[in-house]
Amino acid sequence: MSIVRGAATYGRGAGAYARVGVESAVMSASPHQLIVMLFDGAQGAIRAARIHMQAGNTLEKGKSISKALDIVNNGLMAALDLEKGGEIAERLGSLYDYIGRLLLAANLHNDQESLDQAESLLDDIASAWREIGSAGAQG
Template sequence: MYAQNYARTYRANSILTASPGQLVLLLFDAALNSLAIARKACDESVTDPRKLEVVHSQLVKAQKIIAELQGTLNLEAGGEFARTMYRLYDYYDRRLLEANLKKESAPIAEVERLLGEVRNAWSEMLRQQEGTAPQAALHHVA
């Protein structure tokens, strides 16, 4: 019980004290976590109603997070790169919708892999340039 309270407090504090760039990274991590849960549930059994509900709820959660990431893109300042990311997020959403309708894990795995690459690139950029213009140009993080 106490461990859960400490974990919840730690998560809340990490969000409240995170930089805008780190908040974007937390969104990537949350989406990837939901995708992993959905893929695992989908692989385990597509006939178990409880597993189907897990797949559905986790995919919807990931789609909402991806929509939030897409919504924070600064298309004016980010130029062609931000527009490309916008289209990529659209692609992720369509693939997850397909995965949810068909209850197939392949599209989930694809989005998980692609989003993981974007997440790792974002993380690397934060390590190299925390608080600089390239980060602010892509997402509304200032």
């Protein structure tokens, strides 16, 4: 087996192992932990987008921002329960919508400031969400 084929095989194996790890974490996570995972994924995608934006890699920047948008719109936004959550859920929905618009602006205009603002807002919400989980676990 050549070194190149060995490296490719290792890469596929490592990727499969990572997917199984993520799938296992998702299957065993509480609803609260799933939301934390969504925040982590969105924040990671935004960090990757920033790196690609700074490197001038438009294609990968777009993919990373699309991933963050997908998580915000189809993960975080979709998880809101407007009936039970009332005004808080409505306000979070508006905030997620605004974050989505910031991400679109960042992608369209290579706007680092919009990307930073979207990340900052997500960080604030994620921090509050983690505190809620810590308080629930202690109490």
